[in-house]
Amino acid sequence: MKKAARTEWWEGLPAGIRDEIDGYVLQGSLLGATRVIVAVGLVPHGIGVGTAQLIAHDRYLHYGDRVARAPESPLDLESLACRAAGCTGRVVAIEAVWDGDTVHDWFVRLLAITADPVGEAPIATVHRSTAERYLGEDEDCAPRHSAAVAAERAGRALAAHLAVPFHFASPDTPDDEAPRWRS
Template identity: 85%
Template structure:
């Protein structure tokens, strides 16, 4: 069952103040999963609120608080900062990879990863949200029709890969796809 916005508002107001404060606490800390978990815990059995509706309710709270939410700080995309992060990886960096990810609140974003050997693994170098991309691209931000996060990740990741003399992999730079093929060793 999916509730419309008015029904979600009525349900929200029917909650005890303590539960509303707990959910809002998760929202203000930018913990969508924490908020959704509490909403489904208190809403599933008595009201049939599943994960989909819980996400909509949490999104309503995100919209309510707007800029007051303590967001994850924007990742630096300059070559010096990315190279410093790559140097701190556990293992020898053998490639730089960009992969799509997303959520219901912040839309699509791209993660820049260092792929390592000895030991085999991956390390997050940066998360490129729309706002991060616009800051990085600046005035040259005319990237249409491509998503700005893809353009910024491709430029920053490509520059880092060239600097480290390793390959750069971005399986789906033109279309958000969190199931695009990953780089294989």
């Protein structure tokens, strides 16, 4: 569905439904907004999840900075070390893994890999905006994704601080199926 058709569909919705969807958007709940759009649009208009996400994305663009966002993860060494110290289990590695969604595009999660018990604990999520704040807006990361550059820099610093290995299987190309850390 093209932008013009999405706009026409949106404008044809009852005000109460538009308010409900916008409420989810303003709370930063893409899933909630998408669920309502599919619920009211699938049967009468054939609007599936993909198109519903595009419609919700249009609303995110409409509201811009008014959308509530989750706070950005700190990437300074002191904060990362504090998070790692709170892990259940002994930290045996720091790993960077790609993830992505329709709101944030690609981003990188920094994880503490633990033993005794075996597991992983989230340390930070590095979105493009987090990376630009950490690296400085003027740093040119091309051709790499700025989130990868920031995650690698912060992750390596944390791993060195903890005297454990750092693992990032795909630092140059977003790949959420790249091989994971194996001890």
